[in-house]
Amino acid sequence: MKVDVEKVSVLVSIESDDRVGREILGQLPGVEVLPYDPAPARLNDMQRNAQILIPPYRGSHRPIPLVDQLPSLRMVQLLSAGVDEWAGHVPAGIVLASARGAHAGPVSEWIASAILTQFRQWPTLLQFQNEGTWAHRQFEADTLDGKRALIVGAGAIGTATARRLSVFGVEPTLVASAAREGVHGPEDLPRLARGHQIVVITVPLTNQTQRLINADFLASMDDSALLVNAARGQIVDTNALVSELETGRLRAALDVTDPEPLPSNHPLWRCKGVIISPHSARTVPGTNRLCYSVATEQISTFIAGKVPSNAASQVGVS
Known part of the structure; x- marks a missing residue:
């Protein structure tokens, strides 16, 4: 027009x-x-x-x-x-x-930094630093090399994330709304949760993606796997995520939450193994x-x- x-x-x-x-x-x-x-x-x-x-x-x-x-x-x-x-x-x-x-560059950079923060145990290191403790061999960091990342959303942000993570030796698996060469369709998502140590959410919020990451999906993720949400909070079932985090079975890095802003008394703040930024992944x-x-x-x-x-x-x- x-x-x-x-x-x-x-x-x-x-x-x-x-x-x-x-x-x-x-x-x-x-x-x-x-x-x-x-x-x-x-x-x-x-x-x-x-x-x-x-x-x-x-x-x-x-x-x-x-x-x-x-x-x-x-x-x-x-x-x-x-x-x-x-x-x-x-x-x-x-x-x-x-x-x-x-947003592909700034948000994919946030995703990579959040994953590194969790795998290299920076929250724990900062606690030791605040206590004045030289914590040599008192924490368990991990490497990204050899890990597999399931990236749900193969648009500009998802593909930029895949490129960044590949530099660290991570093998990316991409999922989109329709299958294409090198990219899985949504029908493959349930079976792909297992076997990936990292799951990254970069899809837009639609009727089809609301609560896409539900209790069943979270339950199928590997023990100690990391969920990274840089899309919209409503894509993840918050109550189901809290339940998994409270057991310590999963970890998370969240730039978005549901609700948002996250109330000060929300249980997500008190969960172990989670880092939260205030919807600021693009803010550079x-x-x-x-x-x-x-x-x-x-x-x-x-x-x-x-x-x-x-x-x-x-x-x-x-």
Whole structure:
């Protein structure tokens, strides 16, 4: 759907993380950048005539109430890897696109660091350090070399994770929404849990992936296996995970949880063998620029009358 106007108006957040977006999009021919406040508020007349809305880099759900004020809206371009927060809020006929691909480097780096942290026992080492204890041979670290990692989600983040882990001698097994060369389909997932010392979750949240990692799957994982979730908390059955962690049979590294934010009295905080980061895997310098670079490509494609590669209809468990 080509936007048939002389100049396309794009709403970009006024917040500091989005400054780079205003700069990049401002250089795009035929585009007028309109700064806006993403907190629910009234848009002015010029803003209300915008054809494209970009939710902010942080807290992208906040401008959802503004959609009703945009009669000329033709596209919502997200800066996230998934579209789950917005999927039910965009009217029919309006293109919803993600920034899939932009997060692959930062998030796969977090995944690799989390796995190394758990296998090399850094939480235990820090406890000894805080106690002033020289703990030579008082802990059991492990190597990644020779381990097998089941990566559930073979999109940009999953494949980048596979490449990073291969450097450490890890053998990756990839699973996607449909089988292809070198990648298993979802029907193989139940039998693949066993025999992998690491399970990494990088799939988007959809009706098909909600609670994908359930009690049965967790029970089939090898003893002492590590579950890494860098996708969405709702993909994992939290109660089932807590039960496994409390026995000490499994370990986990979580960037996302269900619920989120995780309440201070939640049992996950007290489980042994788990490390938790506050949904911050992508939060390193430069990620916002990567997101806006992908967003600019998607918007350019849309303005040209073509379907953006990250349009929601094409975003799946890839």
